[in-house]
Amino acid sequence: MQTAKEKDKFDINKIALDIIERKLDLVSIRDYLKEQFENPMWNQLFNNNYELFKKEVDLSCDKILNQEKYQTRLISPYYEQKDPKDIQAVPPELRQKVLERDGYKCVMCGSTKYPQIDHIKPFSKGGETVFDNLQTMCRKCKLRKSMLKN
Ligand SMILES: [Zn+2]
Known part of the structure; x- marks a missing residue:
């Protein structure tokens, strides 16, 4: 069936x-x-x-x-587990604004694949979830950044 x-x-x-x-x-x-x-x-x-x-x-x-929510979960359980606040703390409207400002492209490599919101100053180090502290980053670059950080 x-x-x-x-x-x-x-x-x-x-x-x-x-x-x-x-x-x-x-x-x-x-x-x-x-x-x-x-x-x-x-x-x-x-x-x-x-x-x-x-x-x-x-x-x-x-x-x-909420396609993105489900997509993120499907593609990248890593983030959700690693630092869920980092993603979830960004309200949808703010997220949309940041994506629009950056043209839905990763600010590091220009990729349009799996755009995610990144805290320029990390959330864990007190970086605020505000427009100026957020940027669009692809999954790979974000992963790289978080690995460098650690
Ligand atoms: Zn990238």
Whole structure:
């Protein structure tokens, strides 16, 4: 049943995308999901468990809206474990501003792969999470920097 499962996952994403793109409010989301759940396919798939269905959609929305969070976790568990505050302390809007200022490029090598936010003066040494102390750095350069530091 692997193929069926994958197809359904895809469809869940479609529902999630729909919700995000149409910027539905909570009440509309509920109505929309209830309407979707009347489809026998969903009903069957989630064993008539609406809450479960809703949870899956929520999760899917979260994944779409916070791609970076999930990507970071997938690609680089190292950072999350090593110095989670360093990443998590940067609020999304600030993060966005820094990325935009640096053109989504690593300030060291110019790579656009896996851009991450780096504290110029390290967080662990009292460097603040403010616009002027943040820069965009690719995964590799950041790793190199943190290795040099230690
Ligand atoms: Zn780099």
